[in-house]
Amino acid sequence: MNLSQVTVQPAPRPGSSFHQALRILPRPRRAAMFDIYAFCRAVDDIADGAAPPAEKRAALERWREDVHACIDGAGPAHLANLQRDIATFSLARPDFDAVIDGMLMDAQSEPICAPPAATLDLYCDRVASAVGRLSVRVFGLPNDDGILLAHHLGRALQLTNILRDIDEDAGIGRAYLPRELLMEAGIAPGDGGWKAAAIAADPALPQACVRLAGQARACFDEATNVMRGHRGGCVRTPRIMGAVYQALLARMLERGWAGPRDAVRVGSLERLGILLRHAVL
Template sequence: MPHRDIAECREAIRHGSRSFHAASHLLPKDVREAALALYAFCRLADDAVDLRDDKAAAVLRLRDRLDHIYDGTPIDAAADRAFSRVVHQYEMPKALPDALIEGLAWDATEREYETLSDLRAYSARVASAVGAMMCVIMKVRNGDALARACDMGVAMQLTNIARDVGEDARMGRVYLPLDWLAEEGIDKAAFLADPVATPAIRRLVARLLREAERLYLRSEAGIAALPVRCRPAIYACRHIYAAIGAEVARAGYDSISTRAHTSTGRKLALLAQSGVNAGATVLLGRQATLYANPLPEVAFLVEAAARRADRQTVADRVDRMMDLFAELERRDRGYPDPREQTPAE
């Protein structure tokens, strides 16, 4: 892979995804370069939507860029060129980056999540899809290992959501499950108007982090199914993200008046711990939890990465994606929502 493209990808990750940048130092060179290309494209995709006002148009442009990547004609950008090489070298199933863009489209349409299952479905797309692509880069197509990688992806995204409750609220967004808010008697509109770390909100943040921790623990069994030389880096991802949740807990689950982060010193300690954990997997072998069923919300990713997806499942997903992109086209062009129009007398 051209050095210049990888250098640009590395620089994008150094600024945009510091946790992964730290963990990536533990990957072997060939895997690290492909992973940097993957994460640079994912970072670019996320920023292209998050940092723009015309979010619907941004997602549509990403869809087109991904099509060019798979056609072997990427636009003249380092991340696109590098990711195109990864896609073709590792035979990356298109359903995986498609899932990521679908999740970004959900953001663009300001979708809300009624239940924890709905939130896991979102997390599957914006985070577990990346974990599944990392497995493909590590040449792991085993369904059990993929399921545990997807567990870790969901756990990481739930951690991000718990950390960013205040930041999201100030942008008019709530990612906490709406039925959880109802159980606590929290009025969503009132919370958005005046985000405060009330005892009820803190309980929801703690509840979300407990779910994340459950999935972090379950994901560890999958690390032993990865190539030995890749295990320290994946343990590092697990520990560094979980440490963000620990910082939220240390702040009394107040992620509104403060934003948790891990220090450089703490990251270095976790990198060392990850090497020890990875060494232990060689001695201890595989755990029974490796064989747990995948979360229902990530099953489509496991099937796609393992090359087991049946034609009907693929066709159904394509139909849903087409409907979603049609909705984005409508928003981008300013057309009225037909569901809100009154039939003519």
């Protein structure tokens, strides 16, 4: 199987938060966002797959070569749409590279577990803010505010994902909460170093989660401040994404992070209300 051409959904799952947020875009912008989503989904599937690390890394590097070829106007046929999007919206090579570099962090032999805060910041920039930098070009935001929005909203979304997926990540040996917050909460590595299962089961974990949730909320606030200076279609989609994830974060704060942790989601009616508020009203 050629991992560099993993089959992916061409668009987010219908009914998902991202699908609802993207479908309000004009057709060319919506199509470009679906192509970016497909790229991100493909490389994420490689990083999270069961192949040996060396095979994952090789597949991700082939993706890098193919994207570089698209940027040069000579991409493979199966990426013709992405090549068109790159030319139409001036999508930048460093942002695609950053996404792939983030996937390489997840494709290591040793899973990410209690990274230093600086490493977590780098990871968030690569797997989330870099996607945001590609997206804001499609949305049509001015460059400086677009980069700011991508930084803050991307980090807010990724931290929320980390807080949502603690148990799922622990099941594959990953724990993304920074070690500084864990140690402040009284969680220390064992004799064998940091272990994701032990972190997830530690009764002091909620204290670290609340602190990380505070960082996410601060990023949401900064993103809102950036979007407040803009009207119209260029901020509708990121407003919807931000609002859904802020609601998700609020649900988690209400539930807390003490085990056992029941799954938390934003209901379809609430998502519809968010969509109507930002896309129609």
